[in-house]
Amino acid sequence: xxxxxxxxxxxxxxxxxxxxxxxxVFEAPWQSRAFGMVVALNQLGALAWxxxxxxxxxxxxxxxxxEYYASWLSAIERLVLEHRLLTPNELSRRTAEFAAMDRDxxx
Amino acid sequence: xSGDDVHHPHPPTDLEARTLxxxxxxxxKGLLTSEAVxxxxxxxxxxIGPLRGARAVAxxxxxPEFKQWLLAAPKEALTGIGIxxxxxxxxxxxxxxxxxxxxxxxxxxxxxxxxxxxxxxTWYKSAPYRSRVVVEPRVVLHExxxxxxxxxxxxxxxxxxxxxxMVLPExxxxxxxxxxxxxxxxxxxxxxxxxxxxxxxxxxx
Numbered sequence: 001x002x003x004x005x006x007x008x009x010x011x012x013x014x015x016x017x018x019x020x021x022x023x024x025v026f027e028a029p030w031q032s033r034a035f036g037m038v039v040a041l042n043q044l045g046a047l048a049w050x051x052x053x054x055x056x057x058x059x060x061x062x063x064x065x066x067e068y069y070a071s072w073l074s075a076i077e078r079l080v081l082e083h084r085l086l087t088p089n090e091l092s093r094r095t096a097e098f099a100a101m102d103r104d105x106x107x
Numbered sequence: 108x109s110g111d112d113v114h115h116p117h118p119p120t121d122l123e124a125r126t127l128x129x130x131x132x133x134x135x136k137g138l139l140t141s142e143a144v145x146x147x148x149x150x151x152x153x154x155i156g157p158l159r160g161a162r163a164v165a166x167x168x169x170x171p172e173f174k175q176w177l178l179a180a181p182k183e184a185l186t187g188i189g190i191x192x193x194x195x196x197x198x199x200x201x202x203x204x205x206x207x208x209x210x211x212x213x214x215x216x217x218x219x220x221x222x223x224x225x226x227x228x229t230w231y232k233s234a235p236y237r238s239r240v241v242v243e244p245r246v247v248l249h250e251x252x253x254x255x256x257x258x259x260x261x262x263x264x265x266x267x268x269x270x271x272x273m274v275l276p277e278x279x280x281x282x283x284x285x286x287x288x289x290x291x292x293x294x295x296x297x298x299x300x301x302x303x304x305x306x307x308x309x310x311x312x
Contacts, residue, residue, distance in 0.1 A: 030126040036144035037130055043147070046138045053268045057215045068217075068232050073125055086132050094128035101118050103131070 031069040038076050047079060055079055157296035159190050160223035160273055164299065165291035168278040177275065178202055185223065195220065196269040201262070203277045203301070208255045210248065210301030211264045211272040212240045218266035220273045224296055231300065241265065251302045274301040281307050 026032040041047040055078050059071035080086045097103045119127065133139040166188055167174035176184040181198040185191070198220055201209040213219060214237050219227040230236050240247045244261045248254070255261055264272040276298045282290060297303035 028123075030120075030123045032148045033130055033144060034126050036147040037126075037133065037139060039147040040139055040143040041133070044139065044143060046133075050268050053216060053218070056217075060216055070122055073122060073129075077125065077129065080129070080133070085136065085138060086129075090132060091128055094132055095124050098119055098124035098127040098131075099121065103127070 026069075031072075034069055034073045034076065038072070041076075046085065047083070052076065052079055157224045157294075157299060158291070159185075159225075160220070160296075160299045161291040161294035163188065163190060163223065164275055164294045165287045167275060168282075168290055169287050174275075181273070190223065195222065195271045197271070198223070199264070199270055199272050200275050201264060201272055202275045203304075205259070205277070207260050207262060208248075208301065209262045209264060209272075209274045210240060210244055211266060211274060212237060213266040214238065214241055215267075218268060218271060220266075220271040223273055224299055228296065248302060251297075253303055274299050276301075276305050279305050279307050 026035070038047070038052055042049050042052070052075060055075035056072060059075045059078075060068070063071045063074075077091065081088055081091065094103075118124075130139065130141070130144065134141060163177060163185055167177050173184060173188070176187065177200050181200045185198075201211075203209055212231075217227050217232040219231065221227075236247065241263050244263050245255055248261070266272055276294065278290070279293070282293075293305040293307065295303060295305070298305050
């Protein structure tokens with residue numbers, strides 16, 4: 001399997017990205033949660049994949065080369081707000097609560 | 108979040124806080140459960156990997172009829188060997204031959220045949236790969252360690268939301284008496300993206 005890692009490294013080095021082990025799918029737990037939420041919402045019928053994909057394409061186009069999962073998170077935020085599954089108010093308030101450590105739920 | 112992260116003394120980053128907020132609210136609204144998210148992550152990290160695709164390739168190598176079926180009707184053929192739940196409208200299997208080498212990309216985002224190859228590697232999602240492999244595939248493949256001879260045509264397949272591609276690599280010489288299980292072991296994820304070729308380990312040949 002070392003060949004695979006070599007390939008990952010070569011490509012990661014190509015554009016000056018920090019060296020990554022491409023075999024690790026997620027670099028931080030929040031990335032796996034953001035990923036899992038979209039697939040689960042799709043499976044549960046709350047959101048349609050093509051709609052999410054379109055917003056992901058838009059976010060990536062606007063974000064430049066990096067922060068793939070940041071684009072992913074922005075895309076799902078936009079979609080749940082557009083579909084009025086959540087309101088901008090409750091999302092920003094809840095985000096502030098977590099940022100201030102007023103909440104620490106375990107998922 | 109899980110484990111020790113919860114107890115660390117530092118406040119979460121903006122991205123972490125937004126992710127936590129989104130998940131907690133969606134759970135409260137009854138749109139999601141944390142178990143459903145856990146299940147997805149576990150499935151993609153552990154259960155669904157390139158192994159499913161590798162099994163299909165190895166089977167196609169030993170069974171010419173299955174190979175024709177896989178090329179003609181990939182989803183049906185995969186279902187036929189117990190690989191279901193393809194999660195995609197259309198799956199196209201492109202065959203490498205002595206005259207043609209295929210490579211897949213998604214120029215717009217990261218469309219990828221998840222159900223057979225697992226999650227895409229980091230580089231597949233990188234802007235340089237997505238933009239360059241279309242323009243100069245031979246150069247990119249060379250940089251990734253694969254030299255395609257000049258007399259072999261390189262075909263680049265751009266994935267979309269509706270159509271995903273998977274490469275059926277060529278069976279390497281020297282594997283004629285190998286079992287299907289052993290063959291599957293040399294079919295790596297990169298072989299099925301088209302940025303590598305299956306190799307017979309030097310110690311065996």
